[in-house]
Amino acid sequence: MSRLKQLFLLIPVLVLAVFMSGVAYADKNLWQAADNVYRYGPGDGYYSMFVVTDDGVIVVEPVNTKHSEGLLQAIRGVTDKPIRYLLHSHNHWDHSLGGQVFRDQGAKIVAHTEAYEWMKANQRPELALPDDVWAGSRKDIVLGGKTIELHYLGMNHGLGMTVFVLPEEKIAYIADIVTPNRVLFAIVPDFNIKEWLRSLSEIEAMDFDTAIYSHSQAKEPFGSKAEVTQTREFIQDMQAAIMAEFKKGTPFGQVPGAVKLPKYKNWAMYKEWLHLNVWRVMLDMHMGPFPWRPDHAYQMNK
């Protein structure tokens, strides 16, 4: 067989390999995580997930109208099945706008009651209020024989923060509380550090192999539990470094400039944000965990 012929025979194998690795898809904004499970990201810094079942589509995270319109188009490139559910991870406007795009398709919009209460009190024109609200720590949605688990872990970031797990595919969708290969977000807004660490440990104990993150600076489209562990360790390493400065007697205002975490120097925004991260984590250590609330919605099912 000629070299050229051999090369041509290799092409279908290579194409198959690329598809199976989950890296490439016909739509450049789409990555396939498993049969019927996709990650969508149009380069706006936000990733959504959707699951195609025999009875329709489940979408996680609308982000905003523009993102949702692109997401709907991407879904239509894969299936013409009806959109049955739009699921929210949490309350924040930068994740929760654009739901009307899916409501117009007939989707039920689902959020945890804590996220819903906040949305009701802080409306925006692009924010479609959820019509299916749940409480407690766990809800399962079953559609077309597929199950998606909704886990509310109590306080960590924002309100009603939900971690989604597809138990059959062992895939999790995690928003904001883990961002691979990046330091914490700027001034670490609306995070309770202590409860966040507890939540990360609980996620590490969950049963999944593949993670889709709402934000990621990793080269690979999909992560694993490793990034959850790395985030927990990063926060703990920062707390230890701050404690070491306290013990040395470094003046309070000089601690953020003094703390260096060279192990993480290649993470995105290390130079720009590390001192902001330290300010926030240091204030939390100094003042006590904040924001805090009596977590009745979490207690209900515990």
Ligand SMILES: [Zn+2]
């Ligand atoms: Zn958020």
